[in-house]
Amino acid sequence: MLRTVIFGSVLALGLTGPALAELPQSTRAMIDAAIATGDAKKVETVLELARTVHPDDGAELDAIKAQFDADQKVLAAAQAELKEEEILTAGLFDNWGGKGELGGFRATGNSSETGLTAALALTREGIDWKHKLRGRADYRRANGSTTREQFFASYEPNYKISERLFFYGLAQYERDRFQGFSARYAISGGLGYQIIDAPELRLSAKAGPAYRITQFVDGASEARVAALAGIDFDWDLTDRLKLTHDTNAVAETGGSATLITDSRNTSINLVTGLNAKVSDKVSARFSYAVEYDSNPPEGAVGTDTLSRVTLIYDF
Structure with missing residues (x-):
């Protein structure tokens, strides 16, 4: 009105x-x-x-x-x-938007199989603050046994210091028994910079210290100080086609590559995606992920790959 x-x-x-x-x-x-x-x-x-x-x-x-x-x-x-x-004047649950994703995957590495994948990404953007919530689950069960069980969740608040400079915080949880850990937690905070901010091309980078706790499937655990670096890249090739490849710990619904390193282990997560708009609300997506641990637990291999074909609904 x-x-x-x-x-x-x-x-x-x-x-x-x-x-x-x-x-x-x-x-x-x-x-x-x-x-x-x-x-x-x-x-x-x-x-x-x-x-x-x-x-x-x-x-x-x-x-x-x-x-x-x-x-x-x-x-x-x-x-x-x-x-x-x-x-x-917005309330706590106002001004949230996001994407829901559902489809299938093909995995190689510690397991070789196909299964179902689902993800949810929520974003709330204010004047200076932006909040991101991310979650993903890959799961397969056949003949009475679970052969794939990978869960990921994260929360990232960003505070805009200037038009291009921002502060980020990150709290992240992962679970992948087939990579050798029942839970892995990471917290991080640091600075980021929007390198390119054009309507069709966006590029930002961030870096900061991190602290990581890993609980292994054999009951052992370790906690180490680490470092995190990230780059987010999105390119609108056309009105309906978008290429994403980000070095970002939480951009799993786009493309992402995570780098967290400590004195014992370096973890890298690379995700490149291609989105094609089907309608104003629905997109088809193909993504390819590489997950690498430089020092995996005994009995696990260091590199996993995951190909996903999904439908994304914007809301």
């Missing part, structure tokens, strides 16, 4: 701006209709056509264009203020 009032007020300013006394009624109606859409490109096109047909009315058309541009700035400022107010 408030948006309608704002737009109506600004539109009224535009229509009551410069007098259109010299222009024919049909031309005035065409210009008014273009202004009513609020589409700057459409208004520019209509005014250029009017210049062609009525070259002697250039000054009047210039005045109309100047008034429209001024009104659009007022409207943009009002909408930005309204959006900021909505964010500041």
Whole structure:
């Protein structure tokens, strides 16, 4: 309702701006209709056509264009203020968006099989803060025995220090009995930087200290200070095709490559994905993951690969 009032007020300013006394009624109606859409490109096109047909009315058309541009700035400022107010007054469960993912996988390494995969990614973005929740499960059970059981969950808050610089925090949980650990926890915090922030191309990097606790399937456990480095990369090849390859501990629903290293073990998780839009809400995705541990538990191999074909629903 408030948006309608704002737009109506600004539109009224535009229509009551410069007098259109010299222009024919049909031309005035065409210009008014273009202004009513609020589409700057459409208004520019209509005014250029009017210049062609009525070259002697250039000054009047210039005045109309100047008034429209001024009104659009007022409207943009009002909408930005309204959006900021909505964010500041939002409740804990408001302004969340995300993606749900469901499909199949093919694994090689510590296990060789196909199975089901499911994931959920939630994001809440405020004025300075962004919160990310991620979860994924790969599972297969056949002939009464479980042959694949991998779970991943993480929470990452980001705080914007400037337009490009941000602080990140991370809490992460993993479980993969076939890689030799029943639970692995990691916490980290540090700085990140948005290297490229274009509409079709985004690239950011982050790094910081980490602390990792690993509980092995044989009952042993260890805790070590570590370091984390990450890069996130997303490239919109077309309106419907997106390539993702990120070095990021939590971008599992896009593409990701995690690097966490300590004095005993270096873990790297690489995920490259290709998303193709089926509709405004649904995308098909193919991704290929490589998981590497430099010092795996006895009886486990160091490298696993996982190919996934999934459908993603945006909400």
